[in-house]
Amino acid sequence: MATLAVTGRADLTGAQWAVLERLLPRGRKPVRPVTWTKRQLIDGIRWRARAGAPWRDVPPAYGPWQTVYGLFRRWQRDGTWRSILTALQGRADAAGLITWDVSVDSTVARAHQHAAGARKRGDLQAEPPGGLEAEPADHGLGRSRGGLTTKVHLACEQGQKPLSVVITAGQRGDSPQFRVVLE
Template sequence: MGRGDLSDGQWAVLEPMLPVAVLGRPPLGRRRLIDGIRWRVRTGAPWRDLPSEYGPWQTVYGLFRRWQRDGTWPALLTRLQARTDEAGLITWEVNVDSTICRAHQHAAGARRDGQAQKEPPGGTRTEPEDHALGRSRGGFTTKIHLACEQRQRPLSLLVTAGQRGDSPQFTAVLEGIRVPRTGPGRPRVRPLRVRG
């Protein structure tokens, strides 16, 4: 197990939540592929620079995109949040903040029409018209707005163009909090306290 890879305990929680693969060849080892995806997201390196211990980069990227298009990633997050809330591990005192990320120079060449790209964005959410890229003092940037609870577990995430203000997005980030209950009942959407 490499630094940052899933522990046996984490894998025991995650594995039953994964979609069942029925068709095609047997999977290469989902744990290894998911660790590869996590490595790439954590480091920000190109897919082609993925260490060989995680398998062929094309296979890892293929799983990432397939699950992105069919909504598996948000569904996994929702299931994990529901499980965590059921165990009483979510502190409903929420912090909301944002940060700016500098966009790569190649982002400036993105097509205006996402569906005309070589590989359309896909996923369960629609791509913003501006691809969440905008101009600010720092140049070409994206802004990430996040609501998380006291133990640093994410509850809601919103990505906007870099020049967007924090205050107008505050309500949208709070409205994105939706933790379902494992039993009957409506999802939990209201924190006890909010810090911005």
């Protein structure tokens, strides 16, 4: 029985890659030959985010899941994703693609039952949480009437493109987070 290809359908186009490639950090020259291109790895990260699958289920065409996750996590910790997003938003704003009538809202999501098993002290983890910014003490999880929950605060422009996301514990109020999400 033939298998259905899960790669390629929503991968970056040549034009999208041309724009994104200019925004990527320039690292030192690799010591070993490159087996997986940045484009393949980024497509793997995009596939995982779109599918909502575990990292281990990233298709092999994008590279080993450990390599895909490693790039994602490294760039998350050093702020690369944030700088790419900021640059893309600046580019869209310069092209007049962002309407600056901003809407802010939030929603509560119930945490998975396994979320309750996280270590109380992040410094005891093999790889401590965070990166450029300190991880909050509650890691975006808190107790509310619904149990263990997370609240997602989102600012988006009128073209329905997200501008900013802040994640807090579920019991946090919306008003105190208004300024944070706008900044």
